Amino acid sequence: MLIYVKYMVSLRCKMVVKQELQKMGLNYVNVDLGTIEILENITDFQKGQLRTNLKRFGLELLDDKRKIMIEKIKAVIIEMVHYSDELPKVNYSNYISEKLGYDYTYLANTFCEVKGITIQQFIILNKIERVKELLLYDELSLKEISYKLHYSSVSHLSHQFKKITGLTPSYYKKLKVKRFGNLEDL
Incomplete structure (x- = not known):
């Protein structure tokens, strides 16, 4: 599953995203500038939780x-x-x-x-x-x-x-x- 992230423009942002994914127990294949590739599909609840967690760091999940x-x-x-x-x-x-x-x-x-x-x-x-x-x-x-x-x-x-x-x-x-x-x- 590919998830897009706004404002993810530095190596520090990538580190933050990786840490949050690990905290949530989500297995990722790749975290790159602006994208997260997760092994499994995540539930709407997990996506909402990830959205909230990343927002604290000024990052935003994109759907549009x-x-x-x-x-x-x-x-x-x-x-x-x-x-x-x-x-x-x-x-x-x-x-x-x-x-x-x-x-x-x-x-x-x-x-x-x-x-x-x-x-x-x-x-x-x-x-x-x-x-x-x-x-x-x-x-x-x-x-x-x-x-x-x-x-x-x-x-x-x-x-x-x-x-x-x-x-x-x-x-x-x-x-x-x-x-x-x-x-x-x-």
Whole structure:
């Protein structure tokens, strides 16, 4: 049985879900960003209990097909930008479409209708969050970050960073203040 979870965007969220499933005695096959695969079918009571338990941690079970699709799109993007060592070499639209098995136009229209922003805007927001994270780690130069995240140039990255944050990457780095946003809020 596959269950979809909203706001499940980090490794910490996956840990919380696994702990709650174990507390309830539910055997899971896989817990991934936005999804839980459980071995057996669960009762409506168990599902309600799981819904209540996860809500305490800001997680929400999804039943609406459009909302499920949005969470799948978000999970693919978050995985791609934040947890992959390298971004895909193909267009993001092709990558997302292939991963989810749907026509990109359908995915893009659904995402925009429900979230009020385009998939491309969501990708940019996530890339900027990743840039912030990499700047704070101070392990890579701006040039290396722009290459890692497939920006055409440092100037393009800097322009997009300033447009989103209001700060230049170098000024942000000098602040040394952890200004991480929550991925759940994007």
